[in-house]
Amino acid sequence: MRKLLFPRWLGAAVLALTLAGCDAPREAVTIHEHSAVPDNLSDWHVVEAIDGKLVLNERVTPYDLNTALFTDYAHKLRTVWMPEGANAVYGEDDFDYPVGTVISKTFYYPLATDGSVLNTDDYSADFAGSGLNLKKVKLIETRLLVKRVDGWQALPYVWNEAQTDAVLEIAGDAKRLQLVSADGSSERFTYVVPDANQCAGCHADNHTQKAIRPIGPRARHLNKDYAYQDGTENQLLYWQQMGYLSGLPELAAVPRNVDYKDVAASLDERARSYLDINCGHCHNPSGAADTSGLMLYGAEHDMRRLGVCKPPVAAGTGSGDRLFAIVPGSPEASILNFRVESTDPGAMMPELGRSLAHKEGAELLKQWIASMPGSCKAG
Structure with a gap:
């Protein structure tokens, strides 16, 4: 079984399965049919709240972007998973992802002691032990993009207040939050979870074809070093090494934001x-x-x-x-x-x-x- 690698900015977080001892084995990532999408995020077994932590399943791989889309100062945990033996084919503007690919993006905020959320670029306090420490963060939503035979499907899941699971909300949602900055100033705002049609609207960057496509995980956004637990590696090279990407040219020929x-x-x-x-x-x-x-x-x-x-x-x-x-x-x-x-x-x-x-x-x-x-x- 391949050892999972995760970035140093996760601190001591090793989001892998414990293969020995009394821990119960995790269920594998499950791809549900388009017509049978589950109500609960946990049924996908991609990212799950287990024992007070948000953990990633085996071969669910985190990634980051050179510059990310701004979303009301939310922190984001991005992951990609592909079926065993399948890989994305490199393209300068778009990768050809295999059917069964699941891309997830979890939006959350670090928590202040009074329950408000923090505006900070510091990720170090978000993680402890074996995953995202749910005592220190407020989970908002997890968006899935699932590659089907006929294209991508966008699915918005909203986390419950107990942070035990997220529920499919096709119509979206809204959450009132108070954001506190490092200088002590604060402002109230409404975080809006987009509905499924709005997700599709942004991800259909070809208005004629109206086909949903991933926006972030493209070559120019992914072409950066990432501090994995056992060493820093260029993300594209890492995807290639783990069998998630084929056709990668020399990095000097790859665009980079x-x-x-x-x-x-x-x-x-x-x-x-x-x-x-x-x-x-x-x-x-x-x-x-x-x-x-x-x-x-x-x-x-x-x-x-x-x-x-x-x-x-x-x-x-x-x-x-x-x-x-x-x-x-x-x-x-x-x-x-x-x-x-x-x-x-x-x-x-x-x-x-x-x-x-x-x-x-x-x-x-x-x-x-x-x-x-x-x-x-x-x-």
Whole structure:
């Protein structure tokens, strides 16, 4: 049996089965038919609450992204599992995942002593013993993407208050939370769990085909080192070594986004990576926002299509009475900044997936646009 590897940032967490002693054996990951999807997340046996910890099953492999989609400052535990003997085939923009693949993403927050949730980048206190310590976190939801013969199925599961299991909520859910930042400030907000159709809407990044596809686990997002328990390894190489990925070219030929927080990278690289993961699934030539003419996906290099001196297709509340998507040197006059900073449902971007503004992301885009030379003045 292959030894499970997990990252050092899990601390002492070794999310593997105990094969000796009196521990009961875990049931294997179970793929349920499309028409017989279970009400409880635990019936999949991918991630489960066991003895006060959220644990991963055998060959359920965690992964991370260079820059991740912002979701109201939630922490995320991402995993992938594929049937024995099956693998994804490398593609620069999309992997061809085998039927039976299960991708999970669990959204949660570190807990404060008073029951509020914390806004922090520190993952170290989330884990103890043999898994995610449920005494220190508040689980919100676990989203599954399951690869069927006819395509991907999106399934939102919402965790109960006891954190013993998550229940399928096709219609989504909403949770009132109080978020506390490191400086002691706090704000109340409503965390919105998307319904199944909204999940499909974001993941169907080709608006014509309307087929659901994974957004995060793509080459440019996965191409990074990950500190596994027995050593640091590039995630793509690790997937290849464990039999989850075939056709991987030399890493030098694989695209790579940067971490938007990495000040060693250029301001342009950081901003473009942030826009790619947060906006590119809609703002691409075949995405839901294709008619806007604003292309924010990673492969776009035409500055006009990126928004520089580009007027909106339709004015109104979404433009904030500003004239251009990006005004070089003037973030305060740019529609992009207005929409990213807004929490008005009629104006904010992205439209789904957040109730709060991402202060750090908004500040990055402000710096990026402020650094741009030129102007939008005629002549």
